[in-house]
Amino acid sequence: MYVKGVNATTLDDVRAASNTSKSQLYNHFPDKEELVRAVVAARAAQVLERERGNLQRLKSFRGLVRWRDALVQRNALQNGAYGCALGSLAGELADQDDQARATLAESFVEWEGLLAAGLRRMQESGVLKPDADPEKLATGLMAALQGGYLLAETAHDIKPMEIALDMALDHVKSFLTA
Amino acid sequence: MYVKGVNATTLDDVRAASNTSKSQLYNHFPDKEELVRAVVAARAAQVLERERGNLQRLKSFRGLVRWRDALVQRNALQNGAYGCALGSLAGELADQDDQARATLAESFVEWEGLLAAGLRRMQESGVLKPDADPEKLATGLMAALQGGYLLAETAHDIKPMEIALDMALDHVKSFLTA
DNA sequence: CGCCGCATGGACTACATGGTCCCGCTCGGC
DNA sequence: GCCGAGCGGGACCATGTAGTCCATGCGGCG
Numbered sequence: 001m002y003v004k005g006v007n008a009t010t011l012d013d014v015r016a017a018s019n020t021s022k023s024q025l026y027n028h029f030p031d032k033e034e035l036v037r038a039v040v041a042a043r044a045a046q047v048l049e050r051e052r053g054n055l056q057r058l059k060s061f062r063g064l065v066r067w068r069d070a071l072v073q074r075n076a077l078q079n080g081a082y083g084c085a086l087g088s089l090a091g092e093l094a095d096q097d098d099q100a101r102a103t104l105a106e107s108f109v110e111w112e113g114l115l116a117a118g119l120r121r122m123q124e125s126g127v128l129k130p131d132a133d134p135e136k137l138a139t140g141l142m143a144a145l146q147g148g149y150l151l152a153e154t155a156h157d158i159k160p161m162e163i164a165l166d167m168a169l170d171h172v173k174s175f176l177t178a
Numbered sequence: 179m180y181v182k183g184v185n186a187t188t189l190d191d192v193r194a195a196s197n198t199s200k201s202q203l204y205n206h207f208p209d210k211e212e213l214v215r216a217v218v219a220a221r222a223a224q225v226l227e228r229e230r231g232n233l234q235r236l237k238s239f240r241g242l243v244r245w246r247d248a249l250v251q252r253n254a255l256q257n258g259a260y261g262c263a264l265g266s267l268a269g270e271l272a273d274q275d276d277q278a279r280a281t282l283a284e285s286f287v288e289w290e291g292l293l294a295a296g297l298r299r300m301q302e303s304g305v306l307k308p309d310a311d312p313e314k315l316a317t318g319l320m321a322a323l324q325g326g327y328l329l330a331e332t333a334h335d336i337k338p339m340e341i342a343l344d345m346a347l348d349h350v351k352s353f354l355t356a
Numbered sequence: 357c358g359c360c361g362c363a364t365g366g367a368c369t370a371c372a373t374g375g376t377c378c379c380g381c382t383c384g385g386c
Numbered sequence: 387g388c389c390g391a392g393c394g395g396g397a398c399c400a401t402g403t404a405g406t407c408c409a410t411g412c413g414g415c416g
Binding site for chain 2: 003004005007008078081082087090091092094095096101104105108109122134136137139142143144145146147150151153154155156159160161163164166167168170171172174
């Protein structure tokens with residue numbers, strides 16, 4: 001679903017990819033909609049798990065740069081294709097399945113929360129100025145990340161993603177204490 | 179297609195919306211794929227036309243703020259739903275129709291070009307520092323815009339879009355001459 | 357005024373795809 | 387070792403959708 005898009009993925013594709021049969025599918029999921037929701041939930045859990053590992057110890061600007069580098073490098077492997085696991089689902093499902101949209105919205109909030117928590121640690125340790133707003137900075141970083149993913153996916157080139165994240169990092173940098 | 183998504187839009191929907199018949203459809207377009215490509219091209223032309231109007235005279239930071247406000251206000255009308263006319267098409271088609279992807283990529287480049295041209299004018303008139311890179315700033319603005327659209331669409335709330343664009347504008351501001 | 361040609365509408369077809377169901381196999385209990 | 391229950395496999399069905407085709411009516415020309 002990540003590669004082909006949710007709507008272009010048939011249950012036969014799912015069957016083939018999972019080495020199961022239709023009846024097993026319908027044992028676990030009442031219909032395709034529920035299956036998609038499960039996919040969304042699983043993907044969200046997976047991404048958040050990974051990001052938790054990458055961000056729970058974030059406490060310096062260098063850490064943020066490393067975070068950026070890891071995401072860019074990961075995306076470079078496929079030349080930007082398919083975009084962000086959550087972002088591409090969001091783009092396709094937001095106006096189609098309100099429940100999926102809600103799950104994705106929560107996931108983004110949580111993802112931004114991980115960033116915000118790290119930024120707050122930086123603020124508490126005096127790395128970041130007191131007038132910085134960790135939540136807003138986190139939202140800005142997430143938007144730059146998602147926008148970067150989309151432009152990279154469209155251009156088949158990760159440059160725009162790098163530029164976007166660098167812009168967001170520069171913005172954070174402007175709140176560093178001298 | 180903008181509202182329901184490309185793949186969820188049937189030719190019957192198209193027929194109904196256009197008050198025509200199947201034969202007329204197939205008179206003009208060999209198949210659905212070509213129809214979609216025509217939609218992409220038309221949408222891109224429309225957005226670029228609008229943005230040309232909004233950006234061709236851009237030559238001050240205030241102008242950039244007005245540009246931001248216009249986009250936010252436009253998106254607020256639908257509570258962020260459906261996202262960017264180009265962005266949502268890009269998200270759905272980028273990994274499905276290479277020709278559509280290419281068209282969209284060109285459109286984004288042109289859109290960024292309009293921004294870059296305005297920024298260059300600001301630079302030439304001394305509003306923007308000489309070491310600013312108009313192309314990179316334009317890409318950053320576009321990424322913030324697209325990321326903002328996506329987060330707003332997912333959250334059904336335009337706040338993230340505002341925050342993202344404000345971040346990008348702040349970044350541009352950091353290149354203003356004192 | 358009538359006839360011919362062609363665009364048009366919308367019924368029709370083939371097919372893909374979501375969803376159901378029954379047969380057979382396996383595994384557990386007696 | 388045999389029997390029965392329950393699970394899994396994949397054939398099957400119904401439906402919606404992309405794409406085709408022919409009867410109809412309208413306009414243009416003689």
